[in-house]
Amino acid sequence: MNSLQKKILISLILLSLLPAVSLINADMMDIDSAQYAEIAREMTDSDSYLFIRDNGRKYLDKPIMTFWLVSASFKLFGQNNIAFRLPSLIFALLSLYSIYRITVLRSQSERRGLLASLLYASSPGLLSMLVSPLIDIYLTSFLIFIHHAYYLARKKNANYFYLMYFFMGCGFITKGPIAVVIPGISIGVDLLIRRDWKGILSMKIPQGIFVTAALPLFWSYVLFQEFSWYGPNFFIIIQSFGRFYSFIYNQKFDPLFFVKNFAWAFGLFFVPLAVHVFLRLRQALTGSGDASTSSDAIWKRIPLSLWNYVRSDEFRKADFVIPLWLFLTLSLISFSRFQLPQYIYWILPGGAIYMAGVLDRLLFGGLAEGEKPERMPAFFFYLVPALLLLFYIAIPVVAFDLKGMQWFVYLLCLFPLVLWPVLRRHFSDRLIVPVLSGLVVHLTVGCLIYGLLIFYQPSSRIAETVRRLEPGEEVLYKFMISNSQRSYAFYSKRLTRDIFRKDQFEADLRADGSRLVILSGEGLLNFPGFTGGRYDLEILEEHDAYKVSMPSQAFFNKKKRPGVLKKVYLIRVTLRNP
Known part of the structure; x- marks a missing residue:
């Protein structure tokens, strides 16, 4: 690869990040992103960095690392959209470098490294993670760092294993044991199936257990202070393994759910990847790629061919870490009882590194030792x-x-x-x-x-009016607005409270003279009846609203959209004169 090609690939990688950079100051979406921002805001305001609070209440659903990162950014740069997205963008840049280094360490090919970084940078999945940052952008980055440290330990210095274990601990307090399970699938299974006992013994496993466990044990102790034994149990078991295989999270099973989501998240080169896998499987089964071979002959040949390959030196010297990261992890999560599309982000880096080798062989004829050339019609x-x-x-x-x-x-x-x-x-x-x-x-x-x-999530516009008309208040009242819409709290810089207790609301109303309330369209119809008609209502703002994080097909049809939009109102409530 000449220097001009290298510069072009680096430019394309940076250009792929431009859309995410252009959105760094855009409003964040409900549900999860706004909730994480609000939790970090409360953490920063209270200067309490161990106990998580969401809307002033104890929070257990996610571990601490993401909130530490965002609150640190808030502390340095203020509580705003840029500071919220900045950590995820930094982690993405570091991840691209690590993907490049992993690929170079495995293949000794700089071109493959740049191709792998380009595939990850240009994937719709990474753009989605950066547009609306979730915990998964940090978990995925830690998984990349884990594999980077592993290859550094294998190729450079065994002391990098300590860094690998440290990143496992960081990932553990980001989203639970999955940060250890996925490297166990990719790295651990690779070592076991190749019977690389020497490699296993060199990994400093006893010391690594201590390094990996230090942060999770500390966080478990903090959870125990607030939730007794239920806190550590939820952190280690329920919110991780429970989501995958526990009945309490049971959903309708769809074995192709994650394959379909990987297709859009990987995006640009998914079809060539799928065709490559099909052609390689056919070649492996037939022994020559000859599709005319009878199915009976193929099935008789498979066991002996597989056994001979497993016993060969070629197999023992191979590196299956990246294919296992991609294909075995995809297979295992497909059995999950709790299927969320963001789980597919965890294997995107493996897909990028794997596909970089395919592209290098196909487009540049770059063959490492023992690799076979690629053949694929340009049509795909x-x-x-x-x-x-x-x-x-x-x-x-x-x-x-x-x-x-x-x-x-x-x-x-x-x-x-x-x-x-x-x-x-x-x-x-x-x-x-x-x-x-x-x-x-x-x-x-x-x-x-x-x-x-x-535009159809009006929280920042409403919050601007709230801060202007109701400065200094600690609570923003709402009625028949979902608690998942945490952006109202973040942008108004205060907690939100549903009007369930009329006596508490009326006490604030008498003390302040009037209060602002956010209502849904349904809430505006029901509020007078709920309050017994004792208040005067003044509509200050009216907005079209929609849950834009989960849009339907009808929403994307401009003719049908008016039928799925809801109304959100900001009103001023005062006591009616007797």
């Missing part, structure tokens, strides 16, 4: 770009009426296509077309669609 690299083109065209046609500057932004997002004639002099169209089409859609989402979506 253009299926996803064709879908992305339809997506782009459908935005003004089906989804949103663009006005004024929005049309300019929409057309400006086509800018990456201008680079095509230059880039194709140095790279195959099978690499450039998916990447550039993905960049067009990424820019469209970051610079246009997210803003159009977040």
